[in-house]
Every structure is written in structure tokens, then in C-alpha cells.
Amino acid sequence: MLIRELMSPNVAIVAPDMSLRQAAIAMAEKAAQGAAVVDDGGRIIGWVKQSQLIDAMAADDFDGAGRRRVNEVMLSDMLILRTNMNVKELQNFDFYKYDLFPVADAANRPVGTLRQNDLVRFLTENALLITGKMRAVLNSVYNGVIAVNEEGKINIFNDAAESITGLSRKEVMWHSIDEIIPNTGLKRVLETGQPELNKPFFIGNCKIVTNRSPILKGSKIVGAVAIFQDITELQTVAAELENVKSLKSTLESAIASLFEGIVIVDKNGYITMMNQSYGEFLGIDARQAIGLHVADVIPNTRMHVVAQGGKAEVMEIQKIKENNSVVTRIPIIKDGEVVGAVGKVLFKDLKDLKMVASNMSKLQSELEYYREELRKLYTGKYTVEQIVGNSSAINYLKSIALKAAKGQSTVLILGESGTGKEVFAQAIHNASPRSSGPFIKINCAAVPENLLESELFGYDEGAFTGAKKGGKPGKFELANGGTIFLDEIGDMPVAMQAKLLRVLQEREIERVGGTKSLKINVRVIAATNRDLENMIEQGQFRQDLYYRLNIIPIHIPPLRERREDIPALCQFLLHKISEQAPNQAEGVSDDAMEYILNYDWPGNVRELENVLERAVNLMDEDEQMIIPEHLPQICKKSRKKQTLGIGVANLSDMVDNAEKQAICQALEAAGGNKSKAAKLLGIHRSGFYQKLQKYNIG
Numbered sequence: 005m006l007i008r009e010l011m012s013p014n015v016a017i018v019a020p021d022m023s024l025r026q027a028a029i030a031m032a033e034k035a036a037q038g039a040a041v042v043d044d045g046g047r048i049i050g051w052v053k054q055s056q057l058i059d060a061m062a063a064d065d066f067d068g069a070g071r072r073r074v075n076e077v078m079l080s081d082m083l084i085l086r087t088n089m090n091v092k093e094l095q096n097f098d099f100y101k102y103d104l105f106p107v108a109d110a111a112n113r114p115v116g117t118l119r120q121n122d123l124v125r126f127l128t129e130n131a132l133l134i135t136g137k138m139r140a141v142l143n144s145v146y147n148g149v150i151a152v153n154e155e156g157k158i159n160i161f162n163d164a165a166e167s168i169t170g171l172s173r174k175e176v177m178w179h180s181i182d183e184i185i186p187n188t189g190l191k192r193v194l195e196t197g198q199p200e201l202n203k204p205f206f207i208g209n210c211k212i213v214t215n216r217s218p219i220l221k222g223s224k225i226v227g228a229v230a231i232f233q234d235i236t237e238l239q240t241v242a243a244e245l246e247n248v249k250s251l252k253s254t255l256e257s258a259i260a261s262l263f264e265g266i267v268i269v270d271k272n273g274y275i276t277m278m279n280q281s282y283g284e285f286l287g288i289d290a291r292q293a294i295g296l297h298v299a300d301v302i303p304n305t306r307m308h309v310v311a312q313g314g315k316a317e318v319m320e321i322q323k324i325k326e327n328n329s330v331v332t333r334i335p336i337i338k339d340g341e342v343v344g345a346v347g348k349v350l351f352k353d354l355k356d357l358k359m360v361a362s363n364m365s366k367l368q369s370e371l372e373y374y375r376e377e378l379r380k381l382y383t384g385k386y387t388v389e390q391i392v393g394n395s396s397a398i399n400y401l402k403s404i405a406l407k408a409a410k411g412q413s414t415v416l417i418l419g420e421s422g423t424g425k426e427v428f429a430q431a432i433h434n435a436s437p438r439s440s441g442p443f444i445k446i447n448c449a450a451v452p453e454n455l456l457e458s459e460l461f462g463y464d465e466g467a468f469t470g471a472k473k474g475g476k477p478g479k480f481e482l483a484n485g486g487t488i489f490l491d492e493i494g495d496m497p498v499a500m501q502a503k504l505l506r507v508l509q510e511r512e513i514e515r516v517g518g519t520k521s522l523k524i525n526v527r528v529i530a531a532t533n534r535d536l537e538n539m540i541e542q543g544q545f546r547q548d549l550y551y552r553l554n555i556i557p558i559h560i561p562p563l564r565e566r567r568e569d570i571p572a573l574c575q576f577l578l579h580k581i582s583e584q585a586p587n588q589a590e591g592v593s594d595d596a597m598e599y600i601l602n603y604d605w606p607g608n609v610r611e612l613e614n615v616l617e618r619a620v621n622l623m624d625e626d627e628q629m630i631i632p633e634h635l636p637q638i639c640k641k642s643r644k645k646q647t648l649g650i651g652v653a654n655l656s657d658m659v660d661n662a663e664k665q666a667i668c669q670a671l672e673a674a675g676g677n678k679s680k681a682a683k684l685l686g687i688h689r690s691g692f693y694q695k696l697q698k699y700n701i702g
């Protein structure tokens with residue numbers, strides 16, 4: 005633009021080569037509102053208001069204190085404009101803030117600034133630049149406004165346009181609209197001169213609705229303007245409104261179909277809602293009640309009182325017709341003010357409440373029962389006194405068990421399958437000071453290797469895929485304050501043995517996927533039917549763990565080595581079986597007992613129990629005793645062997661007898677010194693002690 009085109013009579017033309025005096029004269033001639041100020045090099049550096057200049061001039065010294073004052077005034081009040089700014093810098097400069105506008109000469113060089121008032125007239129004619137006030141107006145509107153000049157370059161970009169497009173005014177001003185936001189349609193409007201209304205448009209994820217209009221100067225198109233609005237939020241609000249509507253209708257139908265009677269009143273006690281159930285209870289059409297005062301519809305009601313007072317009334321008795329109903333009245337509070345009340349018939353009559361109370365009490369006692377059952381499940385049921393058997397071996401082991409129970413040391417129970425290892429573990433727990441704590445068993449052979457760690461130590465939430473929300477405690481945690489029974493310890497994988505050893509040493513566990521250590525107070529009893537010493541030699545069991553576990557060893561001999569326990573066990577087991585079986589067996593006949601006593605029982609007491617259970621089931625109704633016909637063939641074979649004159653039960657018995665003899669001889673030779681005797685036999689001391697225990701050699 006040419007400065008000369010827009011000069012009003014009271015604006016002076018100044019040029020960079022003018023001296024201050026010349027500029028002042030030029031302004032004085034035009035009665036201008038302000039004056040140019042030059043720097044030390046004589047270049048124009050800005051404008052001051054005339055009144056301020058007069059003040060400065062009164063100081064009568066432009067080169068001394070007067071100029072300083074002028075500069076001070078400028079600094080606080082006006083923009084200092086560098087005359088060597090190029091047009092681009094000027095365009096990017098936020099002049100509006102200073103209420104000043106740049107003016108360029110014919111060669112597009114900046115020559116100074118114009119005051120706002122002078123510019124307004126020019127702008128209204130040209131519509132290319134806007135005043136500070138107009139700008140303030142544009143920025144305060146919610147709609148985005150983007151205007152372009154006739155070349156399609158952006159010359160208006162308000163605050164809303166910035167926030168909707170995410171672009172900054174500084175970056176986009178005077179750039180071609182197509183470079184900044186392609187396909188806005190503004191270029192088309194420039195070409196056609198036709199307004200375009202309510203056009204949808206997308207900027208990123210924002211849905212925009214826009215109106216585009218040409219800017220006309222007379223009949224000439226000098227620009228175009230787009231006014232647009234982000235309707236994404238509107239659409240969200242509309243969707244939310246839809247949701248609220250459907251929620252309202254769902255709630256209304258839910259209330260209507262409720263079994264309990266519901267009534268809602270406004271602040272003055274007039275019914276706004278009553279469901280069908282309440283209507284039926286009152287014997288009226290619920291719809292007819294809407295709009296009536298609640299006191300005219302429901303006998304003895306206090307709903308209107310609650311709607312006024314705002315105090316809830318819970319579980320009140322209200323006489324409705326012939327019933328003593330149990331009702332609740334709750335005030336409805338909105339923005340801290342009572343706006344109504346909702347009433348509910350909880351029980352149409354007191355007798356319904358009594359029925360619920362009795363059901364509750366039944367449920368409560370059931371809960372207690374299951375709690376107790378669960379407690380029993382986590383508790384060993386056997387006590388030392390209940391261990392059946394009077395053989396010297398069993399009596400000796402019972403006395404060891406009682407002693408072991410008093411302390412905290414780890415117990416290792418050895419013995420073939422079915423000999424009663426778990427029975428002993430439970431008995432030790434129950435005789436110990438921990439008997440009121442839990443007895444938790446884990447069968448190390450039954451848990452898959454990859455789950456064993458989390459079974460033992462638990463896991464934290466998110467420890468692995470499929471991990472339960474909130475995590476899960478392990479058996480060690482569950483056994484806290486009680487006893488953990490590690491059954492089949494010989495089948496524990498070697499890697500887990502190392503972890504178990506660490507837990508036994510540190511008495512701390514860490515859940516899988518967890519970060520915290522947890523102190524545990526647990527007594528450990530381990531059991532196995534495997535030969536751990538042999539496994540150590542084979543590298544299948546850690547020696548250090550073995551020593552940790554084998555503090556109090558208890559070796560339970562197989563049943564064939566304590567046949568004298570068999571009759572008592574038969575009696576005990578028959579009693580146990582008859583509790584569940586349809587038939588009752590009084591006992592075992594002599595000839596059946598002969599078979600039983602002579603059989604080797606490789607499955608030990610468990611096998612004996614199974615054979616007796618089978619026998620009881622095979623008994624006829626008129627039979628009272630178990631006879632040989634009730635026994636499986638396999639039990640009878642061993643007797644045959646004996647009658648054929650083989651003499652000893654089997655090879656295992658022969659080996660045991662030989663071993664027992666060798667031990668006694670070694671002890672004699674060593675003068676009763678057990679370590680020496682073990683050495684003489686070439687076996688480890690612990691193994692030797694176990695054998696002493698096994699053969700009950702004092």
C-alpha cells in the first residue's frame with residue numbers, strides 16, 4: 005500500500021532521512037497528533053504523542069535531558085519501531101498491542117507508524133488490516149474467522165481460528181490459504197464471488213461447519229472471509245443427551261417394573277411418579293395418582309413432611325390398609341436444596357420382614373458352618389493318640405512325634421507310600437503350640453513344575469498371563485502362624501529346591517512378580533517315599549536342602565515290618581469305612597485275617613483300607629464278618645507262597661533281616677558307638693540313624 009494513498013489531513017509524512025526538526029515541522033504543518041523520534045544517528049525510531057513532545061521540548065534540549073525524557077515516554081507508552089525492519093518483519097510484528105500500525109513507502113520500506121484512529125478509516129475502506137478494537141472483538145467471538153486478501157493470502161486469523169486449527173497467527177499471516185489449510189473453499193469464493201453457507205469441513209479430527217463470503221469493495225472482490233465453528237463438542241453433547249434420554253427411559257421402566265412400591269413427590273408433596281406395584285397395593289390406578297397430593301392418595305403418609313423437612317425416615321412402620329408396612333422415605337436433594345422425596349414400601353407387611361430375618365439367620369448359620377468346614381480343611385484331623393498301632397516301631401515314632409511337636413525344627417518324614425506320613429505330619433501339627441493355626445499341605449509331585457513356584461510363594465497381580473486380579477497368596481503365606489506340609493519333597497525340581505532352601509534359611513518369601521519380601525512364621529514338615537540320599541548321589545536332590553530338612557527324621561516302617569499293627573488297623577479302618585458304606589462289618593473272620601496278615605501290603609495302610617472297603621461292599625446283607633471270599637485274589641496269593649514252604653515272606657523281608665543283623669553286629673563291634681558303627685558299615689551317619697529308627701534298634 006502506498007502511504008500517500010491513506011494519509012489523512014492530520015497525518016504527517018516522515019522519511020528516514022528527515023532530521024527530528026524536519027519531522028517535527030512536517031507534523032506541525034499537518035497538525036499531526038504525534039511526532040517522530042530519531043536516534044543518535046538521526047534515524048526515525050518511533051513516535052510520541054504531541055503533548056508528550058511538547059513537554060520534552062519545554063525542557064529545551066533535545067540532545068540532553070529532553071531527549072532522555074522523550075525516550076522514557078516512548079518506552080512506557082509507545083512502540084519503538086526500527087526503521088530498518090523489512091516488510092516481513094513488520095507483518096509479523098504484533099503492532100496491535102501498541103495501538104500502532106506500520107506504514108511503508110512506495111518501495112515497501114517502513115517509514116513509520118500510524119496511530120490507530122487514522123488507520124480505522126483506511127481499514128474500513130480496504131478491509132485488509134484491522135484495528136486493535138476490531139481485533140479484540142474478533143478474538144472474543146467463539147467462531148473461528150479467517151480472511152484472505154484478493155491474492156488469497158491470510159490477513160485475518162482470530163484466536164478461535166488458532167485454537168480450532170492448532171496453528172499460530174504469526175505462522176500463517178500473509179501466507180497463501182491453500183498452503184496453510186488446503187481446500188478451505190476461500191479461493192473458490194474469491195473466484196466465484198458466491199457465498200457458501202453451512203458447509204461441513206474437517207480439520208484433523210475436528211468437524212467444522214463453515215460459512216464463506218466474498219469481501220466486496222463496490223463490485224470488486226477484494227477478499228473472502230470464512231466464519232466457522234467446531235461442532236465436535238456439540239456432537240458429543242448431542243450424543244450424551246441421547247444417552248441421558250435413554251438412561252432416563254430405562255430408569256423409568258425399571259422403577260415401573262419394580263416389585264416394591266415406589267412413589268416420588270415434589271417439594272410440595274404432589275405425586276410426580278408412582279409405580280404400578282404401589283398402585284396395586286393401594287388398589288388404585290397409579291397413573292391417576294400423578295398430580296394429586298400424596299396425603300390424599302396414601303394413608304398415613306409422611307412423604308410431604310420429608311419433602312419439606314429434608315430428613316430421611318428409614319424402616320418406618322406405616323399402616324396402609326390392614327397392613328403394618330415397612331417403608332422408607334428419602335429426600336431428593338439437588339444443588340444442596342430439597343426438591344422432593346422418594347418413598348419405598350420395603351415390606352408390605354411386618355410378617356414379610358420377619359421371614360427375611362429368619363432366612364438371613366439361616367444363611368448366617370450356614371456361613372458359620374462352611375467357615376468351620378474350611379477351617380477344618382486347613383487343619384490336620386489326626387492327633388498322636390489317634391495314630392493306630394502298638395508295634396514298638398509305631399510307639400517309638402509316636403514318642404518322637406510328641407517331642408518334635410514341642411519345638412520349631414523341620415521334620416522329615418520318610419516311608420513308603422501309604423504308610424501314614426501325612427497322618428504323622430498332622431499329629432505333630434496338632435500336638436504343637438501352632439495347633440490353632442493352619443495346616444497347609446502341598447503335594448510337590450502333583451503341581452506342574454511351572455506352577456509350583458506360584459503355588460508355594462503366591463503371585464502378584466499381572467505376574468503372568470492369566471494371573472488373577474489382586475494376585476494370590478501362596479501356600480507359605482496361607483500357612484503363616486501354622487505348619488506347611490511339603491509332601492513328596494523328593495519330586496521337587498532342583499531349581500525349586502534352591503528357592504525353597506533360600507526361604508527356609510531367610511524365613512522370607514517373595515511373591516512371583518512381586519517386589520516386596522514377606523516375613524513368614526511357618527513350621528515345615530516334609531515327607532517323601534524316595535531315597536533322598538541316593539538322589540543326592542545322583543545329583544537329583546540338593547545336599548544342603550537335605551540337611552536343612554533332615555533335622556528331625558521320622559522313618560515310618562512299611563506295614564509288612566509291623567504286622568502286629570494290622571488287626572488294630574483293620575478294626576479302625578472298618579469303623580471308618582462303615583460310616584459311609586451301606587453295609588456294616590463287625591470284623592474280619594480268622595481265616596480272612598490270616599490272609600491279611602500274610603500279605604505284603606506294598607501299598608501299606610492305604611492298600612489295606614482299599615481292600616477292606618472293597619470287602620465291605622461285597623458283603624451280603626446277612627453277612628457280618630469279612631471272609632476270604634471278600635478279599636481280592638492278590639491277597640490270597642502270598643499265603644499260598646507261604647504254605648508252599650518258601651519260609652520267608654519275600655526278598656525285601658530277607659534283605660531287611662540281613663540289614664538289621666549287620667547293624668546290630670556293627671554296633672557290637674563299635675562298642676555301641678553309632679558313628680563308628682556307621683563307618684564300619686560304610687554308610688553315612690544320618691542314613692545309619694534312619695536305619696536304627698527303621699528297625700527300632702535302641
Ligand SMILES: Nc1ncnc2c1ncn2[C@@H]1O[C@H](COP(=O)(O)OP(=O)(O)OP(=O)(O)O)[C@@H](O)[C@H]1O
Pocket residue numbers: 390391392393419420421422423424425426427428491532533576609610613
Ligand atoms: N497309623 C495309622 N493310623 C490310622 N490311619 C492310618 C495310619 N497310617 C495310615 N493311615 C491311613 O492310611 C491312608 C494313607 O495314609 P497317608 O496319606 O498318611 O500316607 P502317606 O504315607 O502320606 O502316603 P503317600 O506317600 O502316598 O502320600 C490314610 O487314609 C490314613 O488315614
